[in-house]
Amino acid sequence: MxxxxxxxxxxxxxxxxxxxxxxxxxxxxxxxxxxxxxxxxxxxxxxxxxxxxxxxxxxxxxxxxxKLELRALNAVTRENYTRNWTLVQEQFVDEPTQAVVQADHLVTDLMAERGYPTEGYEHQAKLLSVQHARTLDHYREAHTIYERQERGEASTEDLRTAMVHYRTVFEDLLGDHREGARS
Structure with missing residues (x-):
């Protein structure tokens, strides 16, 4: 050759x-x-x-x-959020509409506490998708019902469903994701 x-x-x-x-x-x-x-x-x-x-x-x-400065929650902060979530759930019995609004705000506050940006729903969802992809559909469903509720188009059953979705997202965000958190 x-x-x-x-x-x-x-x-x-x-x-x-x-x-x-x-x-x-x-x-x-x-x-x-x-x-x-x-x-x-x-x-x-x-x-x-x-x-x-x-x-x-x-x-x-x-x-x-x-690029986010994600933070794990300390035990006191986690307990405060858990207590606030319990109050929001209890509020659902008498004021389901207000409870859904409060659930949305509490989830948004928890996102901020963890280090996620809280401006713009689509931006939030995109960034949450990286570490919270398994519960992102719950966030999308809850947000859709929240928007319908804002227009007066959501039934009490819809609001109950939104609360279930928000609870799933809340519990996921409340969890300790140390592998992705930076101090």
Whole structure:
């Protein structure tokens, strides 16, 4: 075999190895994003219309999320929030509309306490999706009912459902996510 042929074979093998490495990296990134974002991965895919754009969006969310100064809650703060949640739930019996408003505010306050921005619902949801993807649908459902309630279109049963959704999000945010928190 001539030197030119040997060099050509080596170059071809290297090109194939680079292509395989790139494909493996893309596949591993896709698997990681699917695992991290769960149903939010599919939502981003549907909204963007193509996989690469959706994955770029989700990776951007991760980059933005990594810039946050997230904090774990100390025991006293956690207990205060738990006590406030109990009061909000008790209020539901007599004032379901007001209880839903208070639940929304309490969840928003808890987000702020943890270090999440609280301006703009869509921005909140995008940043929450990075560490709280499993409960994000609950937040979306609760917020939708909250908005309907603001327009006077939510029934008492809807408000009860919103409270259940808010409780799920509240408990997730109240939990100790030390792996993502920075002091």
């Amino acid at each position: 001539s030197t030119g042929t040997t060099i050509g074979v080596i170059i071809a093998v290297l090109v194939v190895l680079v292509v395989i490495a790139v494909l493996l990296k893309v596949a591993m990134q896709r698997k990681r994003l699917r695992s991290t974002f769960g149903p939010e991965y599919d939502r981003a895919l549907e909204r963007n219309g193509n996989r690469m754009a959706a994955e770029r969006e989700l990776a951007e969310r991760e980059r933005e999320h990594s």
